[in-house]
């Protein structure tokens with residue numbers, strides 16, 4: 014029988030030697046794998062859910078992935094509620110919702126604004142009809158609001174530290190020979206005009222005039238944040254700030 018040519022025999026020897034070398038290297042070498050791909054990171058142990066007890070938008074994340082944190086370290090910074098409202102809410106949505114602690118209803122009521130809808134015009138005095146209710150009919154859409162520029166006006170609110178909603182807010186306005194004062198966040202029936210403050214400020218448009226006004230707690234809200242008497246005091250304090 015003929016033997017294979019020398020070149021073929023040498024080739025087989027080289028291949029066998031390479032295989033032996035590879036097997037030897039594979040049995041002692043430490044292999045590091047790097048795989049790139051898309052997917053989710055799902056931590057399975059020692060995870061801690063971080064939730065805000067207050068509403069708000071994340072302003073800054075103060076940690077990086079994999080960083081070890083200790084009790085008390087700042088993890089993230091939230092914006093206050095108000096910027097979220099200013100940047101994302103609409104006046105139409107706010108007044109149609111007529112939340113008893115919302116800001117815009119007080120502004121529109123004190124400015125004697127007109128609410129324009131796709132069907133008619135409604136005076137602010139007739140628009141806000143109670144907690145979360147308005148004069149809007151089914152399917153009626155607010156298209157604009159308008160008001161005369163006042164000679165003077167001001168708004169001050171005592172914000173809830175968590176949501177920034179008004180625990181009490183007072184909007185004062187003077188114009189066209191009339192003074193109007195609207196209070197939000199305090200009334201158990203929603204935004205309302207304060208007759209006593211309007212009369213006093215019609216005579217004397219000053220913070221000092223507020224001191225002489227009797228501000229009753231009747232009809233004001235009591236809730237987990239504060240009671241009606243506290244809100245009555247806030248009406249006085251916010252009216253003075255609005256006039257300052």
Ligand SMILES: Cc1cc2nc3c(=O)[nH]c(=O)nc-3n(C[C@H](O)[C@H](O)[C@H](O)COP(=O)(O)OP(=O)(O)OC[C@H]3O[C@@H](n4cnc5c(N)ncnc54)[C@H](O)[C@@H]3O)c2cc1C
Pocket residue numbers: 068069094095097098101102103104105106107109110112114115116117153154155156176177178179
């Ligand atoms: C964290 C947080 C903090 C907040 N803080 C404040 C605050 O400090 N002060 C404050 O005033 N409010 C505050 N809000 C409430 C906020 O103002 C209102 O939710 C917002 O203004 C609603 O506006 P929107 O355009 O998002 O209305 P949407 O939420 O879209 O609508 C509200 C309601 O109004 C109706 N609606 C909307 N647009 C119209 C329209 N043009 N015509 C008729 N109906 C309409 C909708 O059908 C819905 O029933 C806060 C809300 C959040 C979430």
